[in-house]
Amino acid sequence: MKRFIVIVLDSFGIGYMEDAALVRKQDVGANTLKHILREVPNLKLKNLEKMGIMNALGKDYKEMKKSKAATFGKSALMHDGADTFLGHQEIMGTRPQKPLMEPFSKSIEKVKSALEKEGYNVEYKIKDNLKLLFVNGCVTVGDNIEADLGQVYNITAALDNIDYSEVLKIGKIVRKSVKVSRVITFGGRRTSPSNILAAMEAKEGKYLGINAPESGVYNCDYHCVHLGYGIDENVQVPTILGKAGIQVSLFGKVADIVSNEYGKSVGCVDTEEVMKLTLEELNKMEEGFICTNVQETDLAGHAQDAEKYAEKLKIADKYIGLIIDKMTKEDRLIVMADHGNDPTIGHSHHTREYVPLLIYGENLKVGFIGSRKTLSDVGATVSDFFHVKSPENGQSFLELI
Template sequence: MGKFTVIVLDSYGVGYMDDVIKTRPEDFGANTAKHIFEKTPGLKLPTLEKLGLMNALNMETEDMKKNPDAVFGKSSLMHFNADTFYGHQEIMGTNPKHPIMEPFSKKIDIVYNELIKKGYNVEYIGEKLKILLVNNCVTVGDNLEADGGQAYNVTSTFDKISFEEVIEIGKIVRSQVQVSRVIAFGGKDVTKDDLINSIETKDDTYIGVNAPKSGVYNKDYLVIHLGYGIDPEVQIPTILGKNNIPVTLIGKVADIVENRYGKSIPGVDTEYVMKQTIEEFKKMKDGFICTNVQETDLAGHAENVERYVEKLKVSDKYIKQLIDIMEDDDYLIVMADHGNDPTIGHSHHTRENVPLLIYNKNKKNINIGHRKTMSDVGATVAEYFKIEAPENGTSFLNQII
């Protein structure tokens, strides 16, 4: 065996998918990596260049060239739209199910009745539009930060209820709704009034707690994302864990992928998550590491090319340090989960193909082609460790071994 590491440069796509003309016309023309190079003359990312970024992009600049020795490919997204949560579930081997998008008002009565049936104290809060207040310390309503109707928030104060209990409430909500995500979270030093006073409406259709305003992020924040149609039993972390193979998830992936047998290290700062990756790699004899570099995505949302470049440079530096300590049997894949083109004219994710940049000390000059789903990465990890495959994806290990 050895170590297999996947580093997800969140949102670093390499060109819009053909289906955006029908599904997301606002993303037509998007190419996150290409447009960042065009906006930043002289940009040099030597490690990503060595790994074949320009091969995957099929372009060159004065400072970044294709590498004839690179092992590379790219992948389409199988999941709907362009979503970090579903992107990572797909990478881990999930066959994405298509959720529906609808405001919480469409499901509020069904959720209310189920919570009452389970013994909770539940009341409606609001006038024309309403949210639910559960046990005087947990609210259930629309997520106001995501696209309307995409997610519901279960927001809580941990001064009055444990995170484990909040998760159970989240699971009850999850069982009654078909939106893509139910997000259960909370923090300390937050009161019921803080939650109630932070309720806002959006477009006369959505109502929920403004999470940053409520203060739940400020102290001892914890979160779990409950996705539609997600079965951890058929994902790589669970399959590896049941086979006693170590798994470490670092960065945002630690928040959004279930990893009950392994180690999860949340974090946002790029330097922090990359240093953690190298430290965990050094400590691990054999096993799987997946790291999410979230700050690239945050720069995309801010439509800030300069900040995006800064985070890419930090990532590039530490990926080199990781490569330098890899041994003959170790494999690395650097990829993305979607796009977030900061030049496209909107601040949302862009539906783009993603690069697959693969490194092993002994492999050169291999093009694994254009994959249909990012689950091929999870399937490849499974074959590498000689365990059962996840529910989705086709391994490309035979091309790179």
């Protein structure tokens, strides 16, 4: 049995990157882990502590101490900004390209015409002198107001009124019409078009979108697909492994945003559920790659709620311990993040931070593997582990561990 497990604690940063002063001044001072520990001083994450989370942070803090037996490192973000989609593409081995940044208003007429050409009923919805599109009376098209503004457009749908397959068709029409890095196509049941429209929110006088948590789309039967610009799945780890006949299983948000044509992808949001799925898959899988995204940490960061963030970390930490207990001597585990989302920084967006690389397995070399230049080093290490060709980007650190 030979398995490689990567668990991405979405937004779990360990300190702002030096270039933030030049490219994201609002993130200077961010340190997601440190500030959660400050706000929740009795927080104890025994398995992450064992794996070296405080080593990666660089110091002890109250209940949490450095480990003398940890194999750990940290990584910078190569992609611009601090983005979940781009972060996961980078983890899987894509060399990040600079995305187009512009408000949806720049493309709204082109998108409206493209949708109407395909037979959709499209009208404007207006707030604060800004417009978004309302399609077939139940789907909105507008700016993503939670990611870096101008980088992502959202398709938000009430799935009691429209089938998700039709929503995805709308998303693909929008994707062909615009050149921003990502179009997110999502929706849920037990909400309504009126609830979605009531969650319209304007930002900076240029951006108009739907506040997704307030819209109710996460309430029931949530569906989501992220449509990226210029992403080649053939240079990424899941496709490389899949073509080589090696099993690949993706759980959580990573299943929505990374192509996995040859493997299993199961999207879900709840932390307990996604970690249970990971543990169950480990019990069934004889050889292969598992990657799991814990999304609710990121949602807590967006909500600027350190207490809720800590609660989700405790659930993840419990299951990380159970996963460690099920590992064989050949297995390897990495716990990491894709960016930061400091709930105390004063804004609700992702933060450009270094992320931890916590590595576990039998007979590993103890100590610091260095500060990596790109998240793609993880993907390159996974490929090296399975003796398949390397992805487009990244350098393996397998020999260092």
